[in-house]
Amino acid sequence: MAHVRLFSGERMPLEMHKVRIVQKLNLPPVEYRHQAMTEAGNNTFLLQNEDVFLDMLTDSGVNAMSDRQQAAMLIADDSYAGSATYTRLDKKLREIFGFDFFLPTHQGRAAENILAQVLVTPGSVVPMNYHFTTTKAHIVLNGGSVEELICDAGLEIDSDEPFKGNMDIDKLVACIEQNGPDKIAFVRMETGTNLIGGQPHSLENFAAMRAVCDRYGLLLVMDASLLADNLYFIKTREAACKDMSIREITRKIADLCDVMYFSARKLGCARGGGICVRTDELYRRMRGLVPLYEGFLTYGGMSVREIEAITVGLDETMDEDMINQGPQFIEHMVGALVARGVPVVTPAGGLGCHIDAMRFLDHVPQTEYPAGALGTALYIAGGVRGMERGTLSEQRDPDGNETLANMELLRLAMPRRVFTLSQVNYAIDRISWLYENRELVGGLVFTEEPEILRFFYGRLAPVTDWQDKLVRKFREDFGDSL
Numbered sequence: 001m002a003h004v005r006l007f008s009g010e011r012m013p014l015e016m017h018k019v020r021i022v023q024k025l026n027l028p029p030v031e032y033r034h035q036a037m038t039e040a041g042n043n044t045f046l047l048q049n050e051d052v053f054l055d056m057l058t059d060s061g062v063n064a065m066s067d068r069q070q071a072a073m074l075i076a077d078d079s080y081a082g083s084a085t086y087t088r089l090d091k092k093l094r095e096i097f098g099f100d101f102f103l104p105t106h107q108g109r110a111a112e113n114i115l116a117q118v119l120v121t122p123g124s125v126v127p128m129n130y131h132f133t134t135t136k137a138h139i140v141l142n143g144g145s146v147e148e149l150i151c152d153a154g155l156e157i158d159s160d161e162p163f164k165g166n167m168d169i170d171k172l173v174a175c176i177e178q179n180g181p182d183k184i185a186f187v188r189m190e191t192g193t194n195l196i197g198g199q200p201h202s203l204e205n206f207a208a209m210r211a212v213c214d215r216y217g218l219l220l221v222m223d224a225s226l227l228a229d230n231l232y233f234i235k236t237r238e239a240a241c242k243d244m245s246i247r248e249i250t251r252k253i254a255d256l257c258d259v260m261y262f263s264a265r266k267l268g269c270a271r272g273g274g275i276c277v278r279t280d281e282l283y284r285r286m287r288g289l290v291p292l293y294e295g296f297l298t299y300g301g302m303s304v305r306e307i308e309a310i311t312v313g314l315d316e317t318m319d320e321d322m323i324n325q326g327p328q329f330i331e332h333m334v335g336a337l338v339a340r341g342v343p344v345v346t347p348a349g350g351l352g353c354h355i356d357a358m359r360f361l362d363h364v365p366q367t368e369y370p371a372g373a374l375g376t377a378l379y380i381a382g383g384v385r386g387m388e389r390g391t392l393s394e395q396r397d398p399d400g401n402e403t404l405a406n407m408e409l410l411r412l413a414m415p416r417r418v419f420t421l422s423q424v425n426y427a428i429d430r431i432s433w434l435y436e437n438r439e440l441v442g443g444l445v446f447t448e449e450p451e452i453l454r455f456f457y458g459r460l461a462p463v464t465d466w467q468d469k470l471v472r473k474f475r476e477d478f479g480d481s482l
């Protein structure tokens, strides 16, 4: 356990690794940050990375690798077919998860493409705890639809429910009865539910889903991209599992599903993905699509160096000292912000800290994108880059009206083993300062609005000169500090 108790009685996360390669960071002055944000069209996706101090945009493909992963990359066996590197990954997957078949893909969404093409038919339904953007897109593209059956607590910002990612089992049964089992393409569980704040499900809930799938003869598919965090939460929050090892918990979860797919940009701390399959029959139905979309069956679009890193990364994921780092840093950040009265999603999940912009900026209407505005303000206040997850990330309806999101969140992702605690404390300080000065923060308006994926490429402007006022207040309060 890497949470230490201090003499004061407080608990503090303690890094169980040391840093051996570093990358220099820049923290440009606040006036420069304001200018950079203007040039980026007030869209954090359009900032230049060299202008960003703490990049909390995402945890995808940006987690730190270990010395063992780096070393393994040197022994990668470059060959199109029959690579020893691939055999090592295949063996490691069997050892940890116990599936007989594996299909490599270049990242998680490519696994979703193959699964959806094979399993989803026009008019079919995929019940799930919650959708992920790319998952839903692939299901819809193949003529299916998504039914989100998350437990009620999952959509509450403030909660003490330890497993907000749980599926509502009664709703699952009702959904199957209503549509008829023949209409259900498969049932999907997303571990570490991404879009509701990296919230976990319990082992007990997953077992209950298995029982329902057995009753109706349905396939149970797990999206294991965020499994590492979920394993940690099961170990620390589910009483029945507290004496089990991470390996044992992993195997219990894997044994419950027919198919498990993952993005190795998250699970395994490298870049790639794949699908683990229980039966030969299903494996054969999917196999043909790998060479078509990904690459030959022994690399699936991944470089052999990344495959070596994934193999070691998966092995290291079975180490509690490794997987606790993200959740413990996030818990530290969430706890400190709650103590300062800042509205955040609770309890702390995996993935990152999610600020509730709807409450933080309750004077900014949703049509002026409070989460997006808060993202620009935090970059100006501290050089910290987050990701808007609210109305800005939605699409307008066919008549051009705004689709208002259920939640307005500013996500501050916590790439694993990348930041130090003092960097996180700095982010907490700048967020707290912004909260004290929240009345200075105003909304945004589009100056250039693409029709699709507007949050990636769109350009915006502040509705008033509120950002200039924010810069002036920063100078008043912090003097010539960065």
Ligand SMILES: *Cc1c(COP(=O)(O)O)cnc(C)c1O
Pocket: 060, 107, 108, 109, 110, 132, 134, 135, 190, 194, 223, 225, 226, 262, 263, 264, 265, 266, 272, 273
């Ligand atoms: C990131 C993610 C994906 C997609 O994986 P990519 O490697 O980014 O394509 C799918 N599901 C979940 C839950 C994810 O977090």
